[in-house]
Amino acid sequence: GQQVMQIPQYQHVQExxxxxxxxxxxxxxxxxxxxxQRPGGHPVFxxxxxxxxxxxxxxxxxxxxxxxxxxxxxxITATQTTDVGTYFCADxxxxxxxxxxxxxxxxxxxxx
Amino acid sequence: DTEVTQTPKHLVMGxxxxxxxxxxxxxxxxxMYWYKQKAKKPPELMFVYSYEKLSINESVPSRFxxxxxxxxxxxxxxxALQPEDSALYLxxxxxxxxxxxxxxxxxxxxxxx
Numbered sequence: 001g002q003q004v005m006q007i008p009q010y011q012h013v014q015e016x017x018x019x020x021x022x023x024x025x026x027x028x029x030x031x032x033x034x035x036x037q038r039p040g041g042h043p044v045f046x047x048x049x050x051x052x053x054x055x056x057x058x059x060x061x062x063x064x065x066x067x068x069x070x071x072x073x074x075x076i077t078a079t080q081t082t083d084v085g086t087y088f089c090a091d092x093x094x095x096x097x098x099x100x101x102x103x104x105x106x107x108x109x110x111x112x
Numbered sequence: 113d114t115e116v117t118q119t120p121k122h123l124v125m126g127x128x129x130x131x132x133x134x135x136x137x138x139x140x141x142x143x144m145y146w147y148k149q150k151a152k153k154p155p156e157l158m159f160v161y162s163y164e165k166l167s168i169n170e171s172v173p174s175r176f177x178x179x180x181x182x183x184x185x186x187x188x189x190x191x192a193l194q195p196e197d198s199a200l201y202l203x204x205x206x207x208x209x210x211x212x213x214x215x216x217x218x219x220x221x222x223x224x225x
Contacts, residue, residue, distance in 0.1 A: 097162045
């Protein structure tokens with residue numbers, strides 16, 4: 001079945017350093033949604049990418065969708081302690097409702 | 113604050129008990145979802161309801177029985193669970209349109225003794 005790979009599994013950075021997580025699939029992704037889950041919390045929607053080659057920015061966060069729609073990335077510039085959490089990409093199959101196939105997630109630790 | 117409310121927040125039950133998890137949303141969403149999340153793992157889809165009808169059952173064991181009594185409520189009835197069913201159970205909702213984000217509740221942390 002459809003699988004979404006996400007790397008790295010874990011990233012430990014000093015506050016102020018940049019961070020990137022990568023999402024890959026062997027097949028074409030429908031559209032990509034990114035979620036953040038704080039420790040002890042629930043997934044919170046960040047953004048979705050639909051078009052090939054799409055780039056979206058939210059303050060210090062930059063999201064990209066590959067030209068072939070088989071990969072995506074999330075880059076955080078100058079991390080802050082509030083960025084701590086697990087970042088999940090998810091392939092969202094359309095059809096009225098969205099069936100999400102989540103990547104394994106990247107757990108980000110930020111040390112002050 | 114989450115717009116999807118789940119109760120209870122924590123539940124401890126024995127393997128012979130029957131209990132129910134409840135989820136409520138008032139955003140007018142007509143798609144609702146149950147996920148299971150084990151520690152340090154991503155959420156795994158269990159069930160999808162659209163317009164109060166079961167659309168997807170991801171081969172979930174029959175000891176989990178979902179119910180959608182109306183467009184705002186989603187229940188998950190539990191019976192004869194196993195210790196490996198201990199997990200965080202998340203409810204989510206979304207609009208019935210393509211490319212819509214899902215809104216998650218805080219979850220119910222379930223422990224099976």
